[in-house]
Amino acid sequence: MVEQQAARRVLIITAVAAERDAVLRGLQGSDRFHVIAAGAGTAAAAAGTAAALAAGSYGCVISAGIGGGFPGVAPLGSLVVASEMIAADLGAETPEGFRSAAELGFGSVSVPADRGTVQAVSAALTAAGLTVSTGTVLTVSTATGTAETAAALIARHPGAVAEAMEGHGVAVAAEALGLPVLELRAISNPVGPRDRAAWKIGDAMEALTAAAAILLEVL
Ligand SMILES: O=C(O)c1cccc(C(=O)CC[C@H]2O[C@@H](n3cnc4c(=O)[nH]cnc43)[C@H](O)[C@@H]2O)c1
Numbered sequence: 220m221v222e223q224q225a226a227r228r229v230l231i232i233t234a235v236a237a238e239r240d241a242v243l244r245g246l247q248g249s250d251r252f253h254v255i256a257a258g259a260g261t262a263a264a265a266a267g268t269a270a271a272l273a274a275g276s277y278g279c280v281i282s283a284g285i286g287g288g289f290p291g292v293a294p295l296g297s298l299v300v301a302s303e304m305i306a307a308d309l310g311a312e313t314p315e316g317f318r319s320a321a322e323l324g325f326g327s328v329s330v331p332a333d334r335g336t337v338q339a340v341s342a343a344l345t346a347a348g349l350t351v352s353t354g355t356v357l358t359v360s361t362a363t364g365t366a367e368t369a370a371a372l373i374a375r376h377p378g379a380v381a382e383a384m385e386g387h388g389v390a391v392a393a394e395a396l397g398l399p400v401l402e403l404r405a406i407s408n409p410v411g412p413r414d415r416a417a418w419k420i421g422d423a424m425e426a427l428t429a430a431a432a433i434l435l436e437v438l
Pocket of ligand 1: 234235259260284285287288363382407
């Protein structure tokens with residue numbers, strides 16, 4: 220019975236408090252969900268996830284927050300559910316161009332999301348009338364700020380729909396314990412030339428709240 224309850228508990232990791240609060244608004248006080256703002260970047264995300272998993276029992280882990288959407292794939296205000304989380308800038312520059320840590324023989328840079336949960340969450344979000352894309356979400360240490368970098372990323376990862384800064388870190392920590400992991404992003408800005416004034420953070424936060432309300436029903 221205790222194990223059954225633990226299996227239904229969901230850990231959600233965001234970067235900043237505003238994202239955590241947007242998720243909490245959608246969850247309407249449910250005590251099955253534990254939402255933590257662990258900080259920006261993969262190190263903070265992985266450490267925060269590992270600490271939470273050491274302190275409690277969960278059946279599923281989600282990296283959630285706002286993110287950049289690749290133009291033509293994930294529009295502003297829409298949602299993205301990752302099929303895999305890739306550490307897109309973990310590697311080395313070489314005279315022949317960027318080589319990933321995997322290509323250099325240092326292990327995988329990708330963690331797959333739990334396929335069944337991705338399908339169930341994507342279907343439920345779509346059924347609720349929300350705009351959803353499913354595909355690879357890239358984890359980067361430096362947010363893309365030029366068209367050249369965006370083009371290079373999409374050339375290396377043709378299935379990419381969005382980028383953010385934490386998903387791979389959360390996923391590595393969850394994978395270490397064999398737990399299913401997801402990444403959910405609400406799109407605040409396009410991946411490309413930086414124009415901070417044009418970011419639609421309010422719209423993205425509203426989409427994140429709407430998505431969290433659906434998680435409550437589907438997980
Ligand atoms: O300025 C604000 O009001 C504000 C409110 C909430 C969140 C923020 C953030 O800057 C969150 C940082 C978080 O956002 C992700 N993110 C969003 N867009 C991108 C992107 O184009 N490339 C990479 N990361 C992006 C990322 O996960 C950051 O941790 C500001």
